[in-house]
Amino acid sequence: MDDAFELLDPRNAQAFLKQFSAEARRKGEACFRRGAVQDVVPEEPGVAYSAVVKDGDHYEVDLEYDPAEGWSGSCSCPLGSDCEHIVAAMRALLAEHSRAAVRSLSTGGPSASASLAAARSRPAASDAGELVRRLLAARKRPLKAEEKKFLGKVRTVYERCCQAGRITHWDFEEMGLRLGGYGWDALQIWPTLPENDYLFWLYVANAAQQRQVQIPEFMQPITDLSAIQNRLARWERERQIQRWKEKLGSLHLPSAPPADGQALTDLRVLVEEKEICLQWLRPGQTTFDTIKHAQLRQFAANY
Ligand SMILES: [Zn+2]
Known part of the structure; x- marks a missing residue:
């Protein structure tokens, strides 16, 4: 992106224009169309520009891009801000930007702004820049x-x-x-x-x-x-x-409900400081006992 008129964030420049009153936009557009914007100069390519707008008098407009705030503009006319001259200058700058993006596309160079411009026509890529x-x-x-x-x-x-x-x-x-x-x-x-x-x-x-x-x-x-x-x-x-x-879904565990009359056995795992043991509460008992090896084998065989 070596073109001095390629804006880093043209999308935000469009949004900036929408903030103006309908009247300022209409007058600014007319101003731009009759060629009143002269000398658009890149003060800092991509992010800061100045322009002279001939509208009766000559007014100087500064356009600047701040990463956090986006684009802003000031004018030497009595209004100072939010005027049609700023709109006209930004319209001229965006026109320059479009030409620059086309230039960079036709030379085949990859360019941040060209991609950004292309992104505007694509709904998928949001929040460009x-x-x-x-x-x-x-x-x-x-x-x-x-x-x-x-x-x-x-x-x-x-x-x-x-x-x-x-x-x-x-x-x-x-x-x-x-x-x-x-x-x-x-x-x-x-x-x-x-x-x-x-x-x-x-x-x-x-x-x-x-x-x-x-x-x-x-x-x-x-x-x-x-x-x-x-x-x-x-x-x-x-x-x-x-x-x-x-x-777990691919494991096939046989799980038959206890038959009528068959009593349930509770199992619990006791975690102690140095060991873990498996205990059971057998039918008719009131306390859990640790299962012995032989009992466990029998238990596993039964179920
Ligand atoms: Zn002005």
């Missing part, structure tokens, strides 16, 4: 080219997994994580398909860690596996219970 937001918040500086490239790959693989409903060795390969083993067989690394790309990354990182595969250094600060540990523990427990159910 959570991973980017987290990384930006942790880094407090623009992302390097290699970091953007890696994020783009994770994003692409996440979207593919959402469509396929599973993850394979190949998917790990594509992210540069060689788990050993090839093929299209699905790997069981999550209880359910992660709802955003950040959770997706955590499950991927967890699977890599379990196989002693290193994740990129720059991903370490946002790779807090405690966020998924509870889910994983619950999942593991459910799987164990399922395995036991299957095991």
